[in-house]
Amino acid sequence: MTLPPDQKLYEGKAKQVYATEAADEIIIHYKDDATAFNGVKKAQIADKGVINCKLSAFLMEKVAAAGVPTAFVRQVSPRDQLCKKVEIIPVELVVRNVVAGSLAKRLGIAEGQRLSRPLLEHFYKSDALNDPQINEECAVILGYARAWELQAMREYSLVVNDLLRAFWGDLGVDLVDFKLEFGRYKGAVVLADEITPDGSRLWERGTGRHLDKDVFRRDLGDLSDTYRELYQRVFGERL
Template sequence: MEKGALLYEGKAKQVYATQDPERVILHYKDDATAFNGVKKAQIADKGVVNCRLSAYFLEMVRPTVPVHFEKQLSPRDQLCRKVEIIPVEVVVRNRIAGSFAKKLGLAEGGLLSRPVVELFYKSDALNDPPVNEDAALALGWAKAWELLCMREYALEVNRILIGFWDGLGVDVVDFKLEFGRIGQQVVLADEITPDGARLWERGTGRHLDKDVFRRDLGDLSETYREIYHRVFGEQVS
């Protein structure tokens, strides 16, 4: 499958049309941004690492969660089903961190007694503000059954990711998912990567995710190469 027209260029990926109107190619770039694009850098190999990690995790959840991913075409390119992105991002939290810690005045790190699902309106212009189900319904962003699917799929992804990372001695603190629709089906879209997750090494609390970049905690390229090695047992390049 060849790349056609560039349909969209985001902060981390490009979306290309293909000869098949029902499929797109996602191209993973090395660009990293934080604070909605205010902080920017090139992170060597990030695109390669994220492309393979996302493919791996989307395959992992496929038995119980419908996913857009079909095939890895090259180290940075994935063939995916084209979806209509639902403009409601779903965040799942297992521990207190990030905006959840900040808005509630809590210290980071505490374990939540059950996972917390939060919704955010996908809008760069507004900095992805928090919304609730009523707002999403009233504003026509999603149907009730779609929100139900998104919640259940997100919690299922959480169970799977916790189990996987547990085996590698890493805690899944939180992560963000995007969903899309294909006809009457809700499908997990976009990516599952350390760009949109918090992964803390058990025991040390070391960050194995994009917070290394956001908070200047070290070399993100090295961190991502290390994650790649831990997951795939080989070096990136």
């Protein structure tokens, strides 16, 4: 699908956002670019955009069927999705089931410890500040989100966690943690952005092998091969 460059609203590290004829709809175009450490490490990962676009579309439909409103409308080409244009709430929600990543680092604990219940963490969405962790009080007082919006985001995140844990579990994969973004659309809070292995930790059950972007961050192998393997697990066919 060729998208008109003059309609480009925003270009991020992994995706481009284009305007459409409808004022309240956008096209989200998934690129093959991978970045880590807030853009310091960069590479092109063959077919990552195609894999993430299809995976996210598939998972967003499941999430919507479970009662969580989403910005996703439909996939319109291998790398493009039609979505509702939302006002992104600058508070990212991280859901954790197992200790890993920044939680392990911050508290000096080993990765792999299972948490007794899901832990929700909030981060202020700011590339300039490297997405610092904040608490709900801070987010409300500084006006990043309203209390009721955060409440909805937390409830939706737990529903998504239950769904994704079961989904990946059935495929022999443990959902360690993942990040969600939400937005405002016609007065309601909706799940936006993406659900992909770029923003999730997925460990193969039994072996603990990483099936997510940590393969790239930590130089553990070929990310393109890893994402192709995930694709095959989910869709039952090779890309």
